[in-house]
Amino acid sequence: MMSAATIILILLVGIIAGFINILAGGGSLLTLPVLIFLGLPSALSNGTNRIAIMAQNITAILSFRQSGIFHWKLGLLLALPAVIGSIFGAHAAIDLSDEAFNRILSIVMIMVLLVLVFRPHKQIRSRGVQLQLRQKVALVFIFLLIGFYGGFIQAGVGFLIISALSLFTQLNLVHINSLKVFIVGIYMFTSLAVFIINDQVHWLYGITLAIGTSIGGYLASRFAVKKGEKWVRIILIVVVIAMSIRLWYISS
Template sequence: MVFLPDYYIPLIIATGIAAGFLNTVGGGGSLITMPMLIFFGMPSAMANGTNRVALVVQNVVAVAGFRHKGFFDLRFGLILGIPAMVGSIVGAGFAINLSDEIFNRILAVVMLLVLYVILFEPHKKYIKYEEEMSREKKWAAGIVFFFIGIYGGFIQAGVGFIIIAALSILTGLSLVKINSLKVFVVGLYIVTSLIVFVLSGNVDWLIGILLAAGNAVGAWAGSIFAVKGGDKWIRWVLAASVIAMALKLLGVFNLFT
């Protein structure tokens, strides 16, 4: 367990609110929470596991929000979610066996790559909205989500944008429907990957619960906002945060101190 000053508690909750909102509207919340936990002195594996406590709560709340608004496809969600659950166990096994230094470097590079997707959306030219989906296409999406599950179990940060890109290309569904599927699938595989981190002793429950409280509030607000539409203004704020945190993880700031 990491012992933090009392004044860090509001910061953790506020970060959770921001992350829950971002994850539900599009993705990228873990690009903020993961580095924050590492900067607080957590080993990378514990930061990874603790973050997942909040993500479980966040996605349950987000699914409830989308279901309340009438956006919920349980059958297709399970076709995507079950392979992702299996993949997440594999990915989590990789994560708990990596050194902090290697993990932090990988996280920083992933953050910058995801930032490119956030800002420039290279997948958009391949999207055909509201295309009719065949059974074969649905099962192909399930195979893709096995590998997305591996990534989610391993590092998680930015997986929302990867899921949005994959579903946009594979299904052509609207962004609201894709977001409703995204939070359901992530909610499923986060549980299985969290079990791996719990069994290896890499979860700080107190900080995880504080983060979860914030994530729940942010996720509910995000589900309402996502249905109404519009998330472009978030990208630039997220971009500035991601760049700063990635540079910190890469040790660039240490060159000036």
């Protein structure tokens, strides 16, 4: 059983991560290390974190669909290779040692921070979603790799998806985000299944975290604190740097 302090901590981290995911992105950069710091092995932390991601994406998909922003044909085209990649990525994560996973995660966190700081995905113009055959083929290959990464670590995958779609589709961020949550929601189901089959999910932690991220996402979308995004990003950068350093040395 979890202590009351642990439940409160996971809820608070979930709320913060959900809030950050709406305003800036990268909430898993907080939730995944925290689960590891609470004593869960890396594979168990990885699988548990996906319950919250799954819940948040289902909510977001329904919201976008109700708003009439739902590119399901392109979403399915890109989700299929992502699903295949995610299965292999999830198996790779389960087979990796805790030390190796923690060090890889610490490096990934710093790399994702660079994307968070420079935000190349912000330079987007709305031009539509018409794609030529060679562009579709390229995207299928790219999303096979993105799916592998999503199944392996997941943290920061949203930035990869946003960057890829901004290069090929030139949709605005609202439409790109709708595609992102749809694709992640589909491949998250298969990657989570791999972790569940291998008994790598702590259900109580995962459900508690999912409740927190849902609350955080709701609060962020409800209040839409545009001026707060700058401070959220600054805090996220500082915390993630500290966590990545800690992850590196906890593996020593």
